Amino acid sequence: MxxxxxxxxxxxxxxxxxxxxxxxxxxxxxxxxxxxxxxxxxxxxxxxxxxxxxxxxxxxxxxxxxxxxxxxxxxxxxxxxxxxxxxxxxxxxxPIPEIAEDLALDEKMDLLEAIEQLDEKYKTVIILKYYQDLPVKDIAELLNCPQGTVKTNIHRAIQQLKKQVLKGGSQYGEQY
Structure with missing residues (x-):
């Protein structure tokens, strides 16, 4: 069926x-x-x-x-x-199982804590994009907003996540 x-x-x-x-x-x-x-x-x-x-x-x-x-x-x-x-x-x-399995536990916690601190609109697009594997088009439909807004919010969320992880004293900062 x-x-x-x-x-x-x-x-x-x-x-x-x-x-x-x-x-x-x-x-x-x-x-x-x-x-x-x-x-x-x-x-x-x-x-x-x-x-x-x-x-x-x-x-x-x-x-x-x-x-x-x-x-x-x-x-x-x-x-x-x-x-x-x-x-x-x-x-x-x-930590949430099966998410970012290739990261060390400390990195997972840093990332999850950083995601928690995002505004709702940024947190939602990150979850939908990277945890639910939805394409931008589907996220835009789901959130009733233009694709350009979704792309902008994803970009801004990633920038904020980078700043959060770097600010947290992470030894991984040079990778970004």
């Missing part, structure tokens, strides 16, 4: 089709939520809320090929809403 037909069936009320769609997306959703929430419990809460919102609004998907993008957008908005609502400081409990 194709992805498109699953979305169409889910829109017609087929719960099994919706569950099958989620099977393809669950790991990506969890990683996205974890990057924002920084702990397993809150990330799982965000995923659960995302699934509930998606199920309630599946009829709103206009183009079945963009179901994944639509779901990711719900996840990001749910996480940001939760952060704003709770207005809490988020601390990194542990």
């Amino acid at each position: 194709t992805y498109k037909s699953l979305v169409n069936k889910a829109q017609k009320g087929n719960e099994q089709a919706f569950i099958e769609l989620l099977q393809h997306e669950k790991v990506k959703l969890y990683k996205m939520a974890y990057l924002y929430m920084k702990n397993e419990t809150d990330a799982l809460d965000i995923v659960q809320e995302t699934v509930a919102r998606a199920f309630a609004n599946i009829h709103a998907v206009k183009e079945p090929d963009y179901f994944s993008t639509w779901l990711t957008k719900i996840c990001i908005n749910t996480a940001l809403e939760s952060i704003r609502k709770n207005n809490k400081i988020i601390y990194m409990e542990q």
Whole structure:
């Protein structure tokens, strides 16, 4: 069964089709939520809320090929809403597995801490570009902004990350 037909069936009320769609997306959703929430419990809460919102609004998907993008957008908005609502400081409990595996642990922590300090718009484009491997075009659609804005935000985020890592006294500064 194709992805498109699953979305169409889910829109017609087929719960099994919706569950099958989620099977393809669950790991990506969890990683996205974890990057924002920084702990397993809150990330799982965000995923659960995302699934509930998606199920309630599946009829709103206009183009079945963009179901994944639509779901990711719900996840990001749910996480940001939760952060704003709770207005809490988020601390990194542990490094995220499978991200930047070629970096040493200290480098991973420096990078993750630097990403945490970015403004939301920069943090979001970095996560979508480098952790979700989305092309600029898809990020622009997801965030409802021009591709040029996405490219600019990625560039600015990278510049800020370089400054953060260098400022942190990293011995890796000469590589940049």
